[in-house]
Amino acid sequence: MAAKDLYEKDYYQILGVSKGADSAAIKKQYRKLARELHPDKTKGDKKLEDRFKAVSEAYDILSDDKKRREYDEVREAVKSGRVPPGFNGGGQGFNSGDFSDLFGPGGDIFSTLFGGARQRHGADLQTEASIGFKESIYGTELNLRLSPNGSTPANITTRVPAGIKDGAKIKIKGRGAPGAAGPGDLYVLIHVTPHPIFSRKDENIHVTLPIT
Template sequence: MAAKDLYEKDFYQVLGVDKKASADEIKKKYRSLARDLHPDKNQGDAALEEKFKAVSEAYDILSDSKKRAEYDEARSMFERGGFRAPTGGQNFQGGDFNDIFGGGNPQDIFANLFGGGGRRGPRKGSDLQTESAITFKESVFGTTLDLKLNTDGNGPQNISARVPAGVNDGAKIRVKGKGAPGEAGPGDLFIQLQVKPHPIFSRKGENLVLTLPVTFAEAALGADIKVPTLAGDDVTVRLAAGTPTGRVLRVKGRGIKKGAITGDLLVTIEVQVPRKAEGKAQEAIKAFAAATAHEDVRAEFISKAKL
């Protein structure tokens, strides 16, 4: 595609966003359009496939702050008649192009922006983007995605992509050469990952976090308690006598391994209060209350309230 065709395009109009739209607004709009226009959802519809490619091309430029700034400058000059496509050596009118792009001409600038164009030779295909959901466990230990996507206009193809261990929700992985076709070769495919939440585990940096329920007796008297890990085995932690709700115990090296760094497992204690005590349990609690009646657990709290 010639440079003239590129700088005459209004990528903001293609995405349906304002020229002052923030990066988040552009991303949100693209994701909405990509879901509706994706070839997997509209197989056999050539018009929607072309529109999907145009949207992907626009997002590729507007999502990159450097490319967007250069495009905005060149587009502004084009709208004011400041330059036109080269026709025998006359590249620029009405000003000094050196002031904006350091001596380059529109052909060179858009060749850099779009991976080839104009006099620079054939252009590489556009990058494409899709989404994939993975489990929390897969995000921690890594996995391989097997996707079936329409990326070349010739029907679906199977794509295998490796997800490294320790990725966060919203991370992107790149699969080279699996984007839209082009004269100079295909673009790349970017896969944005959505990590499903786990029923009990979450993460804080490279540490795994869980809340462990314990009985009043275990917290008061102390106990050795088995704690599940994301790997599937159990570790035993020592609960000291008198452990309160909210205390955090650390299990070294049982967190997320990312490169040379391995996090820990952080276990937050939550003391469970019986919802209903009957019979001997009720008698034991009453006896405990009588034996500790001299202790005023709110004395310090009340004194602080009066400060």
């Protein structure tokens, strides 16, 4: 199959699901169609055999999170004109071959279609912060001042949710290192300072009282 089929074919329409369908809905619909279109039932009907192959092909892409995400990105890039230099929307320059070859040795469809020219997001970064036991129970607001990769210091404010546990991480989207396709994310590792009386085990709070 030619690589251009990846952006010319609407696998959602072929499978009969919406673009926002979750994996369970995709699997359920595929099983339904596979039972209806299986060659054992269609008994040599060429049209239905081709339909069965198309459904299987669509499921191969949409059931794999990585392939599905990259398929969506390719279609969006072609549709909007946001494609790397040298890419021809008419399909010139693509090679034909086995479908699995389209994803390249690393399983990355962009490496095959765009010659490895895919832009990357910046690296994710991590920092640490300590909060008190009471703050971990009721939640609090963290004010951080960071300089990612030596950049100009920036003030970052984020909310610590109530009930957070020691060692948990908070994700702050888009506050990581810069990159060609946008910044990465920032992860804040939370340390909960021990309390002299109260402690937590799972979802329970324990009280330690001195005996006099």
